[in-house]
Amino acid sequence: MSIARLTSGSRVTRQAVRKHLRVLEAAGLVRGARRGRESIWRLEPPRLEEARRALDRIATRWDAAIERLRRQVEE
Amino acid sequence: MTTPRLVPDAIRKETLLRAPIERVWSAISDSTEFGNWFGARFDGPFVAGRTLQCRVAPTLVDPEVAKLQEPHEGVPFEIIVETVEPPRRLAFRWYPMDFEPGIDLSKAPTTLVTFELEERADGVLLTITEAGFDRVPLEQRARAYEQNEGGWSHQAKLIETYLAAQG
Numbered sequence: 001m002s003i004a005r006l007t008s009g010s011r012v013t014r015q016a017v018r019k020h021l022r023v024l025e026a027a028g029l030v031r032g033a034r035r036g037r038e039s040i041w042r043l044e045p046p047r048l049e050e051a052r053r054a055l056d057r058i059a060t061r062w063d064a065a066i067e068r069l070r071r072q073v074e075e
Numbered sequence: 076m077t078t079p080r081l082v083p084d085a086i087r088k089e090t091l092l093r094a095p096i097e098r099v100w101s102a103i104s105d106s107t108e109f110g111n112w113f114g115a116r117f118d119g120p121f122v123a124g125r126t127l128q129c130r131v132a133p134t135l136v137d138p139e140v141a142k143l144q145e146p147h148e149g150v151p152f153e154i155i156v157e158t159v160e161p162p163r164r165l166a167f168r169w170y171p172m173d174f175e176p177g178i179d180l181s182k183a184p185t186t187l188v189t190f191e192l193e194e195r196a197d198g199v200l201l202t203i204t205e206a207g208f209d210r211v212p213l214e215q216r217a218r219a220y221e222q223n224e225g226g227w228s229h230q231a232k233l234i235e236t237y238l239a240a241q242g
Binding site for chain 2: 029048051055058059062064065070072075
């Protein structure tokens with residue numbers, strides 16, 4: 001998806017979108033490829049998936065910890 | 076500039092505990108009691124502003140989970156206590172993953188873990204929030220949780236297996 005398409009219909013400037021995309025690119029969440037004068041941007045699903053899985057694991061850890069707390073305080 | 080939320084930056088858990096608020100507060104705010112169920116030992120009490128040295132220790136409340144935690148016994152970590160507001164709120168910061176030895180921890184991102192207690196007619200509503208994941212670089216998260224054999228991801232898997240086996 002090009003920046004033109006990303007910004008069409010919205011109030012956000014191209015410059016702002018470009019800045020956002022660079023931040024996302026640095027985080028590995030999107031990848032940009034030059035096509036002529038434009039860059040085409042795409043999501044990087046594997047990285048997003050890794051990040052979500054990491055959070056899921058931490059959430060599961062908390063579920064288990066809560067059950068141990070429950071054992072301690074409930075009689 | 077913060078990264079837009081393609082991945083959540085916080086985990087939030089709510090649970091109703093059927094116990095008096097004093098008992099729940101004690102289990103959260105007394106570092107020895109906390110360690111007993113959580114599975115850790117702290118080198119002092121939870122006091123706002125203190126940094127505590129901690130070690131993983133098997134939980135005292137569940138022998139089967141304790142067995143799963145045994146391989147990680149003694150693994151050191153650190154927490155920075157931020158807030159102690161009896162009997163409603165306790166918060167500390169920690170590093171949400173294992174780091175390579177020699178890393179400058181003062182530059183590493185932390186997450187903030189908050190325990191909030193709300194008295195209800197039938198018990199205590201406890202909300203646990205861990206926030207700040209958006210500041211943890213993805214490479215670090217992925218590396219720590221995908222490849223770390225001795226760390227929390229392994230422990231979480233064991234606990235998942237244990238919990239699944241309970242049905």
